[in-house]
Amino acid sequence: MPIPPEVTGEEIDPDVRQELMSLPKGLAEDVSRNLVMVAQLIDEDPERAYEYAKVALRLASRVAAVREAAGFAAYANQQYSEALAEFRAARRMSGGVDLWPVMADCERGLGRPERALAMAGEPEVQKLDKAGQVEMRLVAAGARRDMGQLDAAIVTLQSPELASSAHHPWTARLRYAYADALLAAGREQEAREWFAKALEADKDGATDASDRLAELDGVEFVDAFDEDEEDDENGALDADRGDAADVVLDDEDDDEDDEDDAEDGDERRQG
16 A cells, blocks of 8 residues: 655654564565554544555564554454454563453454453453553443443442542543443433533543533534525525515516506597
8 A cells, every 4th residue: 555755664653663673674664654554544544544554464463563553453443353363462472461451342342241341350450550450441331331231330430540630641531431321320410520520631532521511401503504504595585585576566667657658548538
């Protein structure tokens, strides 16, 4: 697949670049450029990102970072079986546990929430950093919801991280998930409170908490573009009515002129 010439591969994360040093220089450059494209496109155009990931995988399947990138690209395209296989391969190569939560979420995507819950209780979770543990909590709560256990999902999300007033990269998502679970359980007032707290922490717009709040408050957004079109249509109708009125008036004037001419003719005949 074509890669823009301005993408050099130097944009890649230093740790990934270090992994790629095991490859011949030219090959390492090709792989790194494809990985840069994956990173740039995965949010906005996951299908294209997936294609670049497959190229990188074909070139360097024995590099853990490449298997991980391929896993995330497959995950973004809801190819959960493929994503899980790539994440497992990356974990075997690196020996790390960072991918444990997303692997569990793949199990959810495959319709196996009970496996995701089992993974939430494994020793690997204790080896995760705080962000990873919060992510695992989110996945476990999602699995509970998949199984229809709403109250258990709410309890799963209740944690010191949820109660903390500090803002971390995961704070907005944790609060949002809690609000959404509360709403699903019919606890609307509490849900509104937590959507507001999620919005307060969501500086990057990672959630649609503002829209959910507006929906709960009964606020309806009107598309300004649609309003303009409606105004144009109304204006056209008004113009048509005006033209019609002018025609009617012109016809009335013509009738009056005809009546005047007839009267003048009668007067002349009588004279």
